[in-house]
Amino acid sequence: MLLIHCPYCGPRDETEFGYGGEADIARPLEPEALSDAEWADYVFMRTNTRGRFKEQWVHSHGCGRWFTMVRNTVTHERGETGVFGGVEPEADG
Amino acid sequence: MQRYSIFSLARNALTGHRNWPQAWRSPAPKPEYDVVIVGGGGHGLATAYYLAAEHGISNVAVLEKGWIGGGNTGRNTTIIRSNYLWDESAAIYEKSLQLYEGLSRELNFNIMLSQRGVLNLAHNEHDLKEMSRRVRAIRGNGVDSEILSPAEIEKLVPAINISRDLRYPILGASLQRRGGVARHDAVAWGFARGADDRGVDIVQNCEVTGITRQGGRVTGVETTLGPVKAGKVGVVVAGHASVLAEMAGLRLPIDSHPLQAMVSEPIKPVLDCVVMSNAVHVYVSQSDKGELVIGAGIDSFNSYAQRGSWHVIEGQMGALVELFPIFSRLRLMRSWGGIVDTCPDASPILSKTPVDGLYFNCGWGTGGFKATPGSGWAFAHTIARDEPHPINAAFSLDRFTTGALIDEHGAAAVAH
Ligand SMILES: Cc1cc2nc3c(=O)[nH]c(=O)nc-3n(C[C@H](O)[C@H](O)[C@H](O)COP(=O)(O)OP(=O)(O)OC[C@H]3O[C@@H](n4cnc5c(N)ncnc54)[C@H](O)[C@@H]3O)c2cc1C
Numbered sequence: 001m002l003l004i005h006c007p008y009c010g011p012r013d014e015t016e017f018g019y020g021g022e023a024d025i026a027r028p029l030e031p032e033a034l035s036d037a038e039w040a041d042y043v044f045m046r047t048n049t050r051g052r053f054k055e056q057w058v059h060s061h062g063c064g065r066w067f068t069m070v071r072n073t074v075t076h077e078r079g080e081t082g083v084f085g086g087v088e089p090e091a092d093g
Numbered sequence: 094m095q096r097y098s099i100f101s102l103a104r105n106a107l108t109g110h111r112n113w114p115q116a117w118r119s120p121a122p123k124p125e126y127d128v129v130i131v132g133g134g135g136h137g138l139a140t141a142y143y144l145a146a147e148h149g150i151s152n153v154a155v156l157e158k159g160w161i162g163g164g165n166t167g168r169n170t171t172i173i174r175s176n177y178l179w180d181e182s183a184a185i186y187e188k189s190l191q192l193y194e195g196l197s198r199e200l201n202f203n204i205m206l207s208q209r210g211v212l213n214l215a216h217n218e219h220d221l222k223e224m225s226r227r228v229r230a231i232r233g234n235g236v237d238s239e240i241l242s243p244a245e246i247e248k249l250v251p252a253i254n255i256s257r258d259l260r261y262p263i264l265g266a267s268l269q270r271r272g273g274v275a276r277h278d279a280v281a282w283g284f285a286r287g288a289d290d291r292g293v294d295i296v297q298n299c300e301v302t303g304i305t306r307q308g309g310r311v312t313g314v315e316t317t318l319g320p321v322k323a324g325k326v327g328v329v330v331a332g333h334a335s336v337l338a339e340m341a342g343l344r345l346p347i348d349s350h351p352l353q354a355m356v357s358e359p360i361k362p363v364l365d366c367v368v369m370s371n372a373v374h375v376y377v378s379q380s381d382k383g384e385l386v387i388g389a390g391i392d393s394f395n396s397y398a399q400r401g402s403w404h405v406i407e408g409q410m411g412a413l414v415e416l417f418p419i420f421s422r423l424r425l426m427r428s429w430g431g432i433v434d435t436c437p438d439a440s441p442i443l444s445k446t447p448v449d450g451l452y453f454n455c456g457w458g459t460g461g462f463k464a465t466p467g468s469g470w471a472f473a474h475t476i477a478r479d480e481p482h483p484i485n486a487a488f489s490l491d492r493f494t495t496g497a498l499i500d501e502h503g504a505a506a507v508a509h
């Protein structure tokens with residue numbers, strides 16, 4: 001089980017969290033201008049990095065907030081966590 | 094190739110089994126091949142075998158970074174069945190089951206296919222309705238499938254808890270009698286031996302580190318044993334598909350997740366069919382050695398670590414013991430993980446790619462062991478003819494652009 005550091009609540013067991021997959025997949029701003037191939041890329045294609053991977057988690061059984069975390073997908077070593085909107089929380093991280 | 098038979102067994106017994114020939118050679122890679130297959134799991138070895146056996150293409154190398162069958166092929170719970178919902182899936186999984194039925198003979202290698210039946214449990218009204226729809230669709234495709242009542246289930250599996258007091262009582266089940274299990278290592282070894290006999294080079298401890306291209310066409314691969322030129326390259330690396338795709342500048346709709354399985358201490362025969370439950374999520378069979386072989390679900394997060402989380406095993410055991418209270422005092426002997434390549438529609442990709450001469454076979458996720466011969470057979474055709482066989486045409490990469498997905502999330506019932 002992973003130990004996940006919620007930027008709002010601190011370190012908690014993985015079972016408190018939901019997984020949101022790859023981070024930074026931005027919804028297209030002009031959907032009607034997208035080709036089918038671009039839609040396929042947005043909806044389905046994934047980087048699936050072997051190594052340092054930026055992903056999103058939600059603290060479902062805690063504060064309920066989404067955040068990003070960098071994790072090495074080979075060693076499970078934890079990297080930096082980040083919050084959405086750029087406002088850093090005050091709690092321990 | 095020395096044929097295996099009762100006579101060769103007797104002959105070798107006389108010399109203390111010291112003179113058995115090697116089942117396949119261990120050659121160094123040649124500088125150039127007609128076809129290079131990346132990945133020596135069951136699917137890669139089957140592809141090489143059928144390239145040689147069905148298409149007369151034997152100037153082929155299988156490049157495997159570890160040892161053959163050491164990936165998901167040697168880590169799975171070996172459940173085989175073909176009772177999938179959609180026509181496209183029925184065609185390829187049933188082809189595979191039919192090939193399995195003749196495989197020991199074809200390969201002169203006992204793959205220990207045991208068609209002991211695969212039971213899928215229903216635990217509520219909705220499960221039952223869905224199951225009857227499914228069974229009708231499956232039978233409509235000519236695949237055997239039937240529905241059992243709780244009384245019939247109890248007769249088939251006396252150890253199961255059929256009581257109505259369960260939190261998720263067993264209300265019925267579907268059964269595919271031709272489903273069952275096979276020996277996973279033997280499938281890899283049998284295909285390896287057959288391919289080698291037809292001239293295929295099987296090169297172990299040879300990791301592919303790059304895919305070389307020129308003007309939109311593949312020209313070969315870079316490996317830890319040096320460059321190897323190839324007219325065509327087929328990539329069959331399961332959980333590492335995205336890594337190989339990146340080497341060729343491609344993107345795939347694949348995420349890699351850990352999937353765990355485990356075995357109990359061996360006990361006397363108690364379970365002679367495969368039991369699977371979607372709702373409580375467990376699948377279990379008993380091996381010839383007497384161990385219960387139990388499969389878990391995937392870990393939610395992406396990983397290449399070949400190990401999963403403890404809480405997943407805990408959940409698995411909870412489900413198993415609920416269905417079979419009799420198993421509660423057994424000890425687990427081993428657990429392990431593999432890295433599975435999950436695809437958004439829970440169906441595989443066997444496809445040409447935008448790079449000429451480069452083909453991908455991946456996305457089998459949690460359930461590709463049952464497809465090993467069929468997948469190799471169809472992929473060999475795709476590579477040899479540079480076009481898919483009708484049974485894998487629908488499993489192309491461009492279905493994610495056209496939207497013609499083959500949604501098998503329900504059919505798989507559980508991860509397996
Ligand atoms: C725990 C578990 C239980 C399962 N249970 C079932 C089940 O009951 N029934 C079922 O049908 N399916 C099951 N599956 C799924 C099944 O195991 C797979 O879908 C199937 O075995 C995939 O076969 P493969 O040959 O494609 O992959 P693998 O056997 O994984 O082979 C891929 C090979 O590629 C090699 N490779 C990777 N990268 C490189 C590189 N760069 N260069 C060279 N070689 C490389 C790897 O070392 C590996 O040997 C299960 C899987 C797991 C993990």
Ligand SMILES: [Zn+2]
Pocket residue numbers: 006007008009010059062063064065
């Ligand atoms: Zn929190």
